[in-house]
Amino acid sequence: MDNHKSQIVGIHSHLEMGSLEERAVLEFEDESLFSPDSASRKTHSREGPLVLAPSPASETSGTKCMSNSIFNSIKVVVFSTKINLLVPFGPAAILVDKFTNNHGWVFFLSLLGIIPLAERLGYATEQLALFTGPTVGGLLNATFGNATELIISVYALKNGMIRVVQQSLLGSILSNMLLVLGCAFFSGGMVFSKKEQVFSKAAAGVNSGLLLMAVMGLLFPAVLHFTHTELHFGSSELALSRFSSCIMLVAYAAYLVFQLKSQKNLYVPVDEGGDQTEGDEDEAPEISKWESIIWLTILTLWISVLSEYLVNAIEGASVAWKMPIAFISVILLPIVGNAAEHASAIIFAMKDKLDISLGVAIGSSTQISMFGIPFCVVVGWIMGRPMDLNFQLFETATLFMTVIVVAFMLQEGTSNYFKGIMLIFCYLIVAASFFVHIDPTSIVDKPSKH
Incomplete structure (x- = not known):
């Protein structure tokens, strides 16, 4: 046993x-x-050199990993937001243009189709900026932040529709400063009605100064043209516009350096404390750097395609809807490019992050006035198009009054729902003014002779 x-x-x-x-x-x-x-x-320890050959299993796992990465990228970019339900309207606009001659429907469907693309373009830019750091990220935001408006403007320039370019860029500035900022002030004031929301006066003051500089650049060519005091009629205001545009581009580059390098402390939110580290921890990229670049390329190309259909249908839509081209360019077109900014500015204001809302609204207006408009003048110069800073007296006066009103609203560094209501009402007055305004330089806007 x-x-x-x-x-x-x-x-x-x-x-x-x-x-x-x-x-x-x-x-x-x-x-x-x-x-x-x-x-x-x-x-x-073994005899002879060891050669490690990739096994079929490792190749299969690599392919599977790549397919999973592509699937996750598509899931994050395409299916993570409900606004992408508007994407099919883009192909619908192309089909309507191919099989019918209804420019009104082509314009309307193109507008709806570009809205989600503009929002996703901003998202891809933010994701790429997380990999590049603040300096390059600021340049990326300056380039792609208003890419939709710039793409539409380039196609309009290509077609010789200079007034559409001027009015759409002007409308984007007015929309951001009055409608977007007004809705942000109003929604934030309603949520925090028992306290006064505050923001950085320093950042608001610098942006207001840049906007006034942009008004100066647009005002002098218009006054020269209106008073007929140019040295050489027509050519002097064009030369002045191109010179001023180059100065404005240099000033905007200096502003980026000032904001991102020299005086970063001026742009720290006034209520920032311990939340900064939490915000930094939350700022983790959802897609990789190369995926961001690929999505930026795809979205830019698709916006370019729809922009061509949009621009070609503007005049037909004006006739079909019996609306002035000035109203379509100043009021309707900017709604497309500013849809995502509008929503994000309201959301941040309702979270009591008014500095971010201000950066979205006023910062975007500064980008367009100091970068977008001069950029289009330079592009028109390269194309041989006489794009200038003479926005006509009516449009220039509208911009001047808007900048003055907003500068007075921002000087205290506080906001409430009443300031928001005032800005929204100002935008309604501007919209009504352009609805009854006949652009003297546009043939289509002139009343038909009976």
Whole structure:
């Protein structure tokens, strides 16, 4: 009996020794996968050089990993927001243009189709900016933040529709400063009705100064033209516009350096405390750097395609809807490019992050006035189009009054729902003014002779 037990114990110990040896071998092999020294020892212990060939299993897993990455990227960019339900309206606009001649429907469907693309373009820019740092991120936001308006403007310039370019860029500034900022002030004031929301007066003051500089650049060519005091009629205001545009672009570049490098402390939100670290931790990229670049390329190309249909249908839509082109350009077109900014500014204001709302609304207006408009003048110069800063007296006076009103609203560094109501009402007055305004330089806007 004792012999039998000893045999059993010997068998068990032998099995345990064998399992320990197998485990040690497995641990050694696993260690060699992660330790360069152990891997080199294992390689030299064998006869001849070791050639590691990729196994079919590793190739399959790599392909599967890549497909999962693509699927996740599409899931995040395409299916993560409900506004992408408007994407099919873009192809619908192309089909309507191919099979019918209804410019009103083509224009309307193109407008709806561009809205989600503009929002996703802003998202992809933000994701890429997380990899590039604040300086390059600021340049990316300056370039792609208003990319939709710039793409539409370039196509309109290509078609010689200079007034559409001027009025759409002007409308984008007015929309951001009055409608977007007004809705942000109103919604934030209603949520926090028992306290006064505050924001950085320093950042608001710098942006107000840049907007007044842009007004100066637009005012002098218009006054020269209106008073007929140019040295050479027509050519002097064009030369002045191109010179002023170059100055404004340099000033905007200096503003970026000032904001991102020299005086970063001026742009720290007034209520920022311990929340900064939480915000930084939450700012984790959802897609990779190369995925962001690929999505930026795809979205820009698709916006370019729809912009061509949109621009070509503007005059037909004006006739079909019996609306002045000035109203379509100043009021309707900017709603497309500012839809995402409008929503984000309201959301941040309702979270009591008014500095971000101000950066979205006033910062976007500063980008367009100091970068977008001069950029279009330079592009028109390259194309041989006489794009200038003479926005006509009516449009220039509207911009001047808007900048003055907003500057007075921002000088205290506080906001409430009543200021929001005032800005929204100002925008309604501007919209009504352009609805009854006949652009003297537009043939289509002139009343038909009976």
